[in-house]
Amino acid sequence: MRSLTFRGGVHPPERKELAKDSKIEHFDDPSRVFVFLSNHAGLPAKPLVKPGDRVKTGQKIAETGGTVSASLHAPVTGEVLEIGKAYHPVSLKPDQAIVIERKGEDDWVLMEPAGSFRDFSAEELIKRVKEAGIVGLGGAMFPTHVKLSPPEDRPIDTLVINGAECEPYLTIDDRMMQEHGRDIAKGIQALMRVLGVKKAVIGIEKNKPESIAAMRNAVKDTSVEVSAVKTKYPQGAEKQLIYSVLKQTVPSGGLPMDVGVVVQNVSTAFAVYEAVELGKPLIERGLTVTGECVKAPKNIIARIGTMASEIIDRAGGFDEDQLDRLVFGGPMMGLAVPKLDVPIVKGSSGLTLLSKSSASAKEEFACIRCGTCVVACPMFLEPYLIYLYTSRRRYEPAVELGLLDCIDCGACSYSCPAGIELVKSFVLAKKVYRSLKKGAKG
Amino acid sequence: MNLSTAAAPHIRTRDDVRKIMLDVIIALVPATAFAVYLFGLKALVLILTCVVSAEAFEFFIMRFMRAKKEFRPDGSASVTGLLLGLNLSLAIVWWQAILGIVVAIGIAKHIFGGLGKNFWNPALIGRVFLVTSFPVHMTTWLTPFDLQTTATPLMELKESITQGGAAVTGATSTGSYSISEMFLGRIPGSIGEVSALLLLIGFAYLVIRKRIKIPVPAAFVGSVLLISWLFYLVNPLYGHPLYHIFGGGLMIGALFMATDMVTSPMTLKGQLIFGCGCGGITMLIRYFGGFPEGVSFAILIMNALVPLVDIFSRRKIFGAVKSNA
Structure with missing residues (x-):
């Protein structure tokens, strides 16, 4: 049998043992939350509250700011202090956020009606997903209701559920599947109903046998399949996962819907379940607090907008002498922030506190043309060659060589024995090229 | 902090x-x-x-x-x-x-x-x-241990090719060295090229450590094997294929010189082209050139072509409709 995987990729140390056996804990009482108006890809949400307003947990506090946008809900019961600024963990600069001080226990506002997904029509379900402010929880934060509404000329026949969790260190999806398998299965079926598809496949890396067993058990009376895929980074990248489980190739420059596929993360499926069957909007998410510098690595469900510093305290604090960096997300694609007082957003799947020895900077050598990056690239690019151009700010030839096909996975930089910052150069070059092109258009 | x-x-x-x-x-x-x-x-x-x-x-x-x-x-x-x-x-x-x-x-x-x-x-x-x-x-060769001036296996072979076989003895229609002597390395030659076995052991180490572009030596040795076998079928005077592989600088050239990362191509296709080119030129020189050995020149000629080979052998991007070359 052909093994379920893609060509290329790398095998970084997994380090999942740090947190994989710790049961998900709830952290429901942050002192304050900072809910960014940009808690999703696309346009920022428009606030519906003003300083001094009392808000209840789950109450809508901002509405969608356009077609590609998502609404926001109060993560705690309390008082709006201000619409101020906080350091955003994705844009990496201060950004507008609704600041709410928690006052007392949760007083919930739930969405009505709530009940079995079978009692909802496809239209009602998609409306609920939008109403709940659900976005892609794998990290991209793309509004889920938009992803679930592909254009007419892109018929969807398969839903792929991403349970690969290929990022080293992170274990939250693994724990979610083990502890909430049945709920995730309901969320998946709700998503299938929205898309009108009969086929759904959950892709899970083989290093999570408990999750594979849990999900197989959870979907046994449904048409949902579970695929055990090879443990290899970036198995959880959309195009790679689609190839691994369906042997279908998303065209260059295209989207999964071009091959009739929509991909959703397991945590997103869980959020859909909660919105539909419990009436809960997306006000919290699971994330892994991990890394060599955390005293007690664990998986925590925390309210959106909670400061990383407060969450890290819940994991026993950290080793100040050894801490090199705090990464929002996993170590391969996550972003390092300059301080601990940074609030989490809907796409924060982990807080990884790396030690000086695990994240040490590499000595940089000249490229010795070893070819490692060429073998590692899951998009079959030739990173060394593209880098020759991007490092000289020559964007057109880099684009001709496939720069825009780069998925930012970092397999090239990870594996480069010369320590060359390949993907960093590509990310920057793409940004500059796109803005130059926009400028040229007018 | x-x-x-x-x-x-x-x-x-x-x-x-x-x-x-x-x-x-x-x-x-x-x-x-x-x-x-x-x-x-x-x-x-x-x-x-x-x-x-x-x-x-x-x-x-x-x-x-x-x-x-x-x-x-x-x-x-x-x-x-x-x-x-x-x-x-x-x-x-x-x-x-x-x-x-x-x-x-x-x-x-x-x-x-x-x-x-x-x-x-x-x-x-x-x-x-x-x-x-x-x-x-550079072309004075000494026998192992007693260090007497002598001819290398490939020099004997060259003589046999140019003079119609006068110098060739032995049942294998090769020279005065057996294949196993050449494989183990008890022959005259460059200091480090003589033992195919030990070079192969070193190569195996690099393969295990993932330090080597494997297609290069595979194509290099493979093409030499194929070409020398065809010539041997036509006329045994051209020398037994294993004679060409173990008798001179081919092993050290294919395993350690052609595989130099800096001077070899980056894609699988490029590495195969490069290896076959090295093999083909080596055999051209050995059969028809002025030297008994041809590995060094073959690799250097192919080194010079690497930029072109790299351009010619661009990979097709995942999901690309047509080649991006």
């Missing part, structure tokens, strides 16, 4: 260029030790002369001529020195070896910009310089 905000990925492979160079040196230890056993202390002195002078000359160039104050030796000069040393004839004198190193490191490597920038394998440029400058020394 100062937190690093360096770019992703935040973890990196523990590999680095220095470790790669060290692995290449480790892979050549068996062949080197055997050379000392066969040819005595002079072999060791020559090899060490090459390694030490290569590192010293590179250090001099980097620190003083190119004024790179932070330069720390990366081991690549040692690899060049070791490879040149193993490719010398035992008849070479120490100062000639140093001259070869100056050409290898100075001209073949640093004129083009140093590590990673050179077109030609520096050790081979050094060797070819010595062959053309000191042809008598």
